[in-house]
Amino acid sequence: xxxxxxxxxxxxxxxxxxxxxxxxxxxxxxxxxxxxxxxxxxxxxxxxxxxxxxxxxxxxxxxxxxxxxxxxxxxxxxxxxxxxxxxxxxxxxxxxxxxxxxxxxxxxxxxxxxxxxxxxxxxxxxxxxxxxxxxxxxxxxxxxxxxxxxxxxxxxxxxxxxxxxxxxxxxxxxxxxxxxxxxxxxxxxxxxxxxxxxxxxxxxxxxxxxxxxxxxxxxxxxxxxxxxxxxxxxxxxxxxxxxxxxxxxxxxxxxxxxxxxxxxxxxxxxxxxxxxxxxxxxxxxxxxxxxxxxxxxxxxxxxxxxxxxxxxxxxxxxxxxxxxxxxxxxxxxxxxxxxxxxxxxxxxxxxxxxxxxxxxxxxxxxxxxxxxxxxxxxxxxxxxxxxxxxxxxxxxxxxxxxxxxxxxxxxxxxxxxxxxxxxxxxxxxx
Numbered sequence: 361x362x363x364x365x366x367x368x369x370x371x372x373x374x375x376x377x378x379x380x381x382x383x384x385x386x387x388x389x390x391x392x393x394x395x396x397x398x399x400x401x402x403x404x405x406x407x408x409x410x411x412x413x414x415x416x417x418x419x420x421x422x423x424x425x426x427x428x429x430x431x432x433x434x435x436x437x438x439x440x441x442x443x444x445x446x447x448x449x450x451x452x453x454x455x456x457x458x459x460x461x462x463x464x465x466x467x468x469x470x471x472x473x474x475x476x477x478x479x480x481x482x483x484x485x486x487x488x489x490x491x492x493x494x495x496x497x498x499x500x501x502x503x504x505x506x507x508x509x510x511x512x513x514x515x516x517x518x519x520x521x522x523x524x525x526x527x528x529x530x531x532x533x534x535x536x537x538x539x540x541x542x543x544x545x546x547x548x549x550x551x552x553x554x555x556x557x558x559x560x561x562x563x564x565x566x567x568x569x570x571x572x573x574x575x576x577x578x579x580x581x582x583x584x585x586x587x588x589x590x591x592x593x594x595x596x597x598x599x600x601x602x603x604x605x606x607x608x609x610x611x612x613x614x615x616x617x618x619x620x621x622x623x624x625x626x627x628x629x630x631x632x633x634x635x636x637x638x639x640x641x642x643x644x645x646x647x648x649x650x651x652x653x654x655x656x657x658x659x660x661x662x663x664x665x666x667x668x669x670x671x672x673x674x675x676x677x678x679x680x681x682x683x684x685x686x687x688x689x690x691x692x693x694x695x696x697x698x699x700x701x702x703x704x705x706x707x708x709x710x711x712x713x714x715x716x717x718x719x720x721x722x723x724x725x726x727x728x729x730x731x732x733x734x735x736x737x738x739x740x741x742x743x744x745x746x747x748x749x750x751x752x753x754x755x756x757x758x759x760x761x762x763x764x765x766x767x768x769x770x771x772x773x774x775x776x777x778x779x780x781x782x783x784x785x786x787x788x789x790x
Contacts, residue, residue, distance in 0.1 A: 366465035388736035466510035515746035521679035573646035578609030583652035593702035643668035666722035
C-alpha cells in the first residue's frame with residue numbers, strides 16, 4: 361500500500377506520545393513492504409525532506425504569517441499540509457489510504473479525502489474532554505468538535521484501549537463497530553546494551569537509596585502531585601527512598617513549591633528534560649517506576665518501564681488499568697489516592713521476591729502483546745477494511761446515480777407522451 365501519515369509531531373520533534381507511535385508504526389509498515397509518506401511540522405533546524413530509513417518524511421513550516429493564537433496556527437499548518445500533499449500526489453500519484461493522528465490534522469485529512477476520494481483512517485490518541493475532565497471553555501469546545509468531525513469523516517477509527525473506545529463512543533456517538541482497539545507498541549530493542557550506570561545514578565540518588573521514578577510530562581492529569589503527597593508515608597515505611605521526577609511541564613513550579621512546603625526537598629529530585637539515551641539510562645537506574653495518572657488513554661511509559669525490567673506501579677484508570685494486572689505483572693493503586701500509591705510502592709520496596717516475579721512476567725507480556733509486528737498487521741487489516749468500505753460506497757453511489765438518471769429519463773419520456781396526447785386531443789377537437 362501507499363500510505364500517507366498526517367501528524368503534527370514526528371522525531372526529532374517529540375511533544376507527546378504521537379511522535380513515537382507514528383515513527384515506530386511507519387518503520388514496521390515499511391518492513392512489511394508498504395510505502396509510507398509522513399507529512400508533519402518543521403520544527404527548528406531539520407530538513408524539509410528526509411528519507412528516514414525508508415519512511416519519506418516531508419516537513420512543512422508555518423512561515424510568512426504570524427498566527428494570532430494556537431487554533432490559527434493549527435489551521436495554517438493544515439493549509440500547508442494540504443499544499444504539500446497535492447505536490448506529492450501531482451508527482452507520484454494518489455495514496456491508497458490517509459492515516460490522520462489526532463484533531464490537529466483533521467482539516468487537511470478531510471480536504472484530501474474529499475478531493476481525491478481516498479479512504480481516511482484516524483487515530484484518536486486522547487480527547488480534549490478527557491484531558492480536562494470535561495469541556496469548560498470555547499477553545500476546548502472547538503477542539504472537541506474538531507475531534508468529532510475527524511471521527512465522522514473517517515471510514516475507520518483507531519483507539520489504543522477499550523477505555524478510549526467507550527470514551528469516544530460516549531462523546532461522539534460513533535457506531536461501536538467503527539471503532540477499532542489497537543494498542544500502542546514499543547520497540548523491543550530500546551534497552552539493548554544498556555545496563556545500570558552507577559556514575560549516572562549517583563547524580564540523582566545515593567547508592568543506598570532506592571529510586572522511585574516518575575517519567576512524563578508535568579501536567580495535572582499525570583498525577584505527580586499525588587505521588588509527592590505519598591512520599592511521607594513511603595519514607596516512614598522505607599527511609600532510604602528517593603523520588604526522581606523526570607520530565608518538564610507547566611506544573612513544575614507548583615510541584616516544587618509542594619515539595620518545599622512538605623519539607624521533603626532532600627528526598628525529591630527534579631531532573632528536567634531528558635533525551636532518549638538519558639531516559640533509557642534512568643529506567644535502568646530505577647528500583648520502582650510509578651505512573652499515577654488521573655487520565656491516561658494508554659500509557660506507553662508503563663510499557664517502557666516493564667520492558668526495562670523495573671517493577672511498575674500504575675493508577676487504575678484508562679489504558680494503564682488494562683496494561684497491568686495487579687500483583688502479577690505490576691501493582692495498581694486507586695487514582696488520586698496518595699495512601700493507595702504508598703501502599704503499592706512499599707509492597708515492592710519491602711518484597712524483593714515480588715519484584716522479581718512481576719518483572720519477569722511484565723517483560724514477557726510486553727514482548728507478546730505490544731510488539732510492532734503484531735500491531736502493524738492489525739493496522740493494515742483496518743486499512744483494508746476502510747478501502748473495501750470506500751469502494752462499496754462508491755458502487756452504491758454509482759448505482760444510485762444510474763437509478764436517478766433512469767428515473768429522470770422515464771419521467772421525461774412520460775412527460776413527452778402526455779404532451780403528445782394533449783396535442784393530438786386539441787387538434788382532434790379542431
